[in-house]
Amino acid sequence: LLPHHHLSLPSGPGRRPSPAAAEVEMDPRVWRRLPQPLLDRVLACLPTPSFLRARAVCRRFYHLLFSSPFLHSHLLHSPHLPFFAFAVPSAGHLLLLDPTSQPQGPSWFLLPLPIPGPAAGFSPAAASAGLLAFLSDASGHKTLLLANPITRLLAALPLGPTQRLSPTVGLAAGSTSIIAVVAGDDLVSPFAVKNISVDTFVADAASVPSSGFWVPSSLLPRLSSLDPRAGMAFASGRFYCMSSSPFAVLVFDVAANVWSKVQPPMRRFLRSPALVELGGGREGSGTARVGLVASVEKSRLSVPRSVRVWTLRGRGASGGGGGAWSEVGRMPQDVHTQFAAAEGGRGFECAAHGDFVVLAPRGGPATVPVPTTVLVFDSRRDEWRWAPPCPYVGHGMAAVANGGGAGFRVLAYEPRLATPAIGLLDATTPVALHGMHG
Amino acid sequence: MAATPADASSSSSEAVVGGEKSNKMITLISSDGESFEATEEAAKMSVTIKHMIEDGCADDGIPLPNVPAKILSMVIEYCNKHAADADDTNKHVADPADADEDDDNNNNNASAGEKEDLKSFDASLVAVDQATLFDIILAANFLSIKGLLDLACQKVADDIKDKSVEEVREIFKIENDFTKEEEEAVRKENAWAFNE
Numbered sequence: 001l002l003p004h005h006h007l008s009l010p011s012g013p014g015r016r017p018s019p020a021a022a023e024v025e026m027d028p029r030v031w032r033r034l035p036q037p038l039l040d041r042v043l044a045c046l047p048t049p050s051f052l053r054a055r056a057v058c059r060r061f062y063h064l065l066f067s068s069p070f071l072h073s074h075l076l077h078s079p080h081l082p083f084f085a086f087a088v089p090s091a092g093h094l095l096l097l098d099p100t101s102q103p104q105g106p107s108w109f110l111l112p113l114p115i116p117g118p119a120a121g122f123s124p125a126a127a128s129a130g131l132l133a134f135l136s137d138a139s140g141h142k143t144l145l146l147a148n149p150i151t152r153l154l155a156a157l158p159l160g161p162t163q164r165l166s167p168t169v170g171l172a173a174g175s176t177s178i179i180a181v182v183a184g185d186d187l188v189s190p191f192a193v194k195n196i197s198v199d200t201f202v203a204d205a206a207s208v209p210s211s212g213f214w215v216p217s218s219l220l221p222r223l224s225s226l227d228p229r230a231g232m233a234f235a236s237g238r239f240y241c242m243s244s245s246p247f248a249v250l251v252f253d254v255a256a257n258v259w260s261k262v263q264p265p266m267r268r269f270l271r272s273p274a275l276v277e278l279g280g281g282r283e284g285s286g287t288a289r290v291g292l293v294a295s296v297e298k299s300r301l302s303v304p305r306s307v308r309v310w311t312l313r314g315r316g317a318s319g320g321g322g323g324a325w326s327e328v329g330r331m332p333q334d335v336h337t338q339f340a341a342a343e344g345g346r347g348f349e350c351a352a353h354g355d356f357v358v359l360a361p362r363g364g365p366a367t368v369p370v371p372t373t374v375l376v377f378d379s380r381r382d383e384w385r386w387a388p389p390c391p392y393v394g395h396g397m398a399a400v401a402n403g404g405g406a407g408f409r410v411l412a413y414e415p416r417l418a419t420p421a422i423g424l425l426d427a428t429t430p431v432a433l434h435g436m437h438g
Numbered sequence: 439m440a441a442t443p444a445d446a447s448s449s450s451s452e453a454v455v456g457g458e459k460s461n462k463m464i465t466l467i468s469s470d471g472e473s474f475e476a477t478e479e480a481a482k483m484s485v486t487i488k489h490m491i492e493d494g495c496a497d498d499g500i501p502l503p504n505v506p507a508k509i510l511s512m513v514i515e516y517c518n519k520h521a522a523d524a525d526d527t528n529k530h531v532a533d534p535a536d537a538d539e540d541d542d543n544n545n546n547n548a549s550a551g552e553k554e555d556l557k558s559f560d561a562s563l564v565a566v567d568q569a570t571l572f573d574i575i576l577a578a579n580f581l582s583i584k585g586l587l588d589l590a591c592q593k594v595a596d597d598i599k600d601k602s603v604e605e606v607r608e609i610f611k612i613e614n615d616f617t618k619e620e621e622e623a624v625r626k627e628n629a630w631a632f633n634e
Contacts, residue, residue, distance in 0.1 A: 024597040030568045031594075032611035038575055039610060041587070045595035049631035056603045056624045059615050077588065096630075111630045150628075 040064065044073035047081055048150065048415045049109070065151070071418035075175065078417075082354030085111070085127060085413035086371050086390075092118035094149070095390055096415070099356040099376045106376055106387040110395060111415070115147050115154045124409065126171035126180075126231055130416025133180065139165045139187065144180055144201070146173075148419040155425035161214045162199050163187040170232030170239040170252075173421045176205035178212060179254055181239055184226055186217075196220040200254060203424040211426040218257050224250060229409060231351070233275040235288040240275045240312075247273055249292070249312075264292055265310050265325040271295040276352035277412065278311060278328075278379060289313075292325065293350045293357060307331040307339065309357060309377065329357070329377055335384045342373045353412035355380040358387075362407050369407040464491065465499030466514070468507040473499060480517040485582035504580045509573045512563065516586050519559055523552075564593040 034042075043051060043064065051074070055062045064070040086095040096109040116122045122134035122145060130150075136143040142160040147153065160182055167184030183198035197219050203212025220226075224243040232241040239252040240262075247270050249262040264273060273294035280288030290312045297305050309329035331339060343361035349371075350359050357377040363369060374387040464481040466474045481500075482488040490496055502510060564571060571590060578587040598606060607614055616624065625632060 026597060026601075026605075026609040027568045028609055028611050030572050031609050034572065034575070034610065038579060038591070042591045042594045042598070045588075045592045046599055050595075050599040052628035052631040053603060054606060055628065056616070056621055057606050057614070058612050061612075062616075062624055077592070079592075109630050109633070 040070060041073065041077075044070060044077045045079075046074075047079050048417055051078070051417065052150070065417060071420075075416070075418040075420070080354060081414050082356050082412070083414055084351055084353060084356075084358050085124070085132075085411045086360070087124040087409045087411060088370050089123065089408070090118050093392075093395070094124070094413070095371065095392055096413070097358065097374065097376075097387060097390075099353075099358065099378070099387070105385065106374075108388070108390045108392060110392040111149060113147075113149050115149070115152055116145055124411060125169035127411040127413040128171040128234070129173040129175070129421060130414050130419040131171070131173050131422060132411070132413065133169055133171045135167070135169055135182075139163070142167065142182060144169070144182065146171075146178070146422055146425065148416070148422060150415050150417060151419070153419065153422050155422050157201050157212070157425065158214065160199055162197060162217055166228035168226045168228050168230060168232060168241055170234060170241065172234040172239070173419075175418075175420045176424075178203040178421050178424055179234075181232065181252065181254075183220065183232075183241065183252075184228060196224050196226065198252060198259075200257065202254070203421075205424060210424050212424060215257060218259065220250060220259050221248075221261055224248075226250075229407070230274065231409075231411070233277045233290045235277060235280075235290050240290045242273055242275050249275065262312070264294075265327075266294075266296055266308075269296050269298050271297055272347035272350075274348075274350035276350060276357060278352045278355070278357070280354070291328070291352055291357070293352070293359065295347075304333070305340065306333075306336055307359065309379065329379055329382060331375075331377075331384060335375070338386075339375060349408065349410045351410045351412045352379075353414070358410060360408070360410055371408055371410070464496055466510060467499050467501045468505055468510040469503050470507050472507040472510075474507075474510055474514055476514045476517060477521070480514065480521040483517040483521055483583055483585070484513075485584075487581060502581070505577045506573065509570070509577045512570075512574065513577055513581065513583065513586065516560075516563060517583065519556065520585055523556065560589050564590055 043054060043061065046054065051064075055065065082099060084097040084099065086097065088095070091113075093113050094111045096111050097106055098109070099106045116134055121137045122143075123137055124132055125135040125144075126133040131146045131148055134145040134147060140163045142164055144157040144160065146155055146157070157180060162182075163186060164182065164184050165187060167182045170179075170181040170183070172179045178201070180201040181198050182201075184196060186195050186197050197217045199217055200215040201212055202215060204210060221243075225245055226241060226243060230242055232239045234240070237254055239254065241250050241252075242248075242264075243250050243261075247264050247267050249264050251260045251262055252258075253260070264270060271294060273292060276291040276293055278289045278291045292310045292312070293307065295305065295307050307330070308327055310325040310327050313324040313326055339359070339361065344364070346362040346364065348359050348361045350357065352358075355378060357379060359375045359377070360371040361373055363372060370393045371390060372393065374390070375384060376387055377384050462478045463475045464478050464487070466476060466481065466487070468474070478491065482491065487496075487500060490500055505513070564574070566574070571593060575587065575590045575594070578590055598609065601609070606612070614621070
């Protein structure tokens with residue numbers, strides 16, 4: 001049933017307990033004898049929000065957040081959280097969606113973004129391994145900041161080598177490496193033929209120096225056209241992004257510094273295509289697959305309008321031609337009717353995380369750019385369900401101008417305690433957060 | 439179960455070459471004097487036992503004074519089930535920089551069905567009463583069986599993850615050493631995690 005109004009959920013301390021867990025009686029006579037190192041081991045298995053609540057138990061628990069051995073253990077043992085972050089322009093916070101369906105279904109959190117701060121002239125552009133990438137808004141040499149909003153760590157990449165206007169950003173981070181790509185028009189001259197290139201930043205603990213460097217630019221295939229509001233998907237050492245007019249999937253092999261093209265499925269009938277990352281998770285990019293989510297419309301009525309999800313199998317990237325796309329999901333007709341009504345032909349924002357895909361129709365030009373309706377697809381169970389209305393959508397909106405056409409974005413973001421990759425960045429890189437110039 | 443005396447011809451001084459699975463049986467003795475047999479391969483899932491075997495201390499059976507019979511039989515059951523799944527205990531966090539694998543390369547030793555079997559076996563192993571779960575944790579820790587320790591600790595974490603701060607203090611008998619103002623400040627610091 002399509003929600004037409006916002007329900008206000010009761011706010012205040014406490015959270016909705018999952019019935020199963022709340023019922024488990026834990027006997028203090030047994031558990032008070034648990035030796036401290038083993039209790040810490042149990043805490044390291046808690047999902048991040050749970051641990052953050054547990055910090056209020058006692059001083060020792062509180063300080064575990066600053067303990068490297070504990071953080072390492074938490075990184076290894078805590079469960080993967082396939083959350084989504086909705087970034088609303090200039091809002092100073094993220095709307096987090098937890099899609100994992102417990103009895104009560106998807107749920108929302110309001111995560112403050114203390115850094116870099118809404119007035120600093122940065123916008124969220126990508127997310128990976130618990131880190132958010134913020135891109136400077138001003139045109140010119142771009143600054144990319146990496147931040148962990150949970151621990152409030154912030155570090156800057158060295159200044160981008162090429163001047164750009166509104167590039168598309170891709171980020172792939174692990175515990176010991178960072179790869180960032182910034183692709184788009186280079187500001188050679190307003191009169192010159194469009195030159196689309198990419199700058200690649202690589203930092204790796206195994207290299208010397210480990211603090212990373214920008215690899216010389218490489219050109220994208222001719223006639224590429226990237227949407228700065230779209231993101232990139234990363235799998236097996238390659239970034240994937242969408243080029244339009246006509247639609248093509250551009251593939252960037254980082255190690256080889258080489259671009260190639262893959263034809264998307266049903267190329268002439270796609271609308272609002274988005275490239276996403278399915279799978280992966282803590283096991284890393286070895287199990288991630290690239291997905292394509294798009295509306296499909298054929299003028300002939302024999303093919304009903306639908307929204308479909310495909311994944312790309314095999315390498316499929318060498319030298320043009322089609323990769324092998326397999327359809328892994330299709331929106332049921334009744335859901336699609338509601339979805340199409342909400343979308344009104346304006347397209348939708350889309351991201352995938354773990355087994356989940358979220359689709360959020362864009363609002364009209366006169367509306368505040370927030371996600372009003374969000375659809376969640378569970379690719380493992382082949383289930384489509386609407387998320388409950390976000391109770392925080394009106395929060396702090398007084399400060400939000402109508403973004404000048406910039407709507408909200410959705411990123412696959414996992415709240416994590418430990419984001420060791422940020423330690424690779426040179427701590428001495430100066431970060432001027434106010435009045436950034438190109 | 440009676441202990442089988444070590445056969446003279448299968449001397450434990452023979453080195454086991456890497457990759458070869460020995461069919462040799464190892465005797466493990468619980469704290470209450472009961473003897474259990476396990477294949478060497480299964481027994482070596484315990485790093486503690488593995489070292490004792492390699493140091494040549496395993497000939498007359500390995501006494502485990504910290505592990506009661508009831509728990510030891512569960513531990514051996516775990517090891518038997520998981521010994522076949524070679525890389526089960528080796529979890530690491532992969533990096534995008536070193537992943538240049540074929541998309542289809544799944545390093546599965548077991549088929550999907552076998553993995554589901556293991557998962558439900560694991561789930562039922564830790565669906566036990568509190569005292570037994572506690573003993574399993576201590577035994578897995580003492581015997582250094584990473585997979586079993588992971589499994590049992592994760593079960594406890596699942597049981598407490600939605601409990602309130604006060605409940606957690608009560609369960610582990612932890613004293614609240616914050617002042618009222620300090621506790622308020624801590625809750626406020628990560629307020630987002632307290633509401634939904």
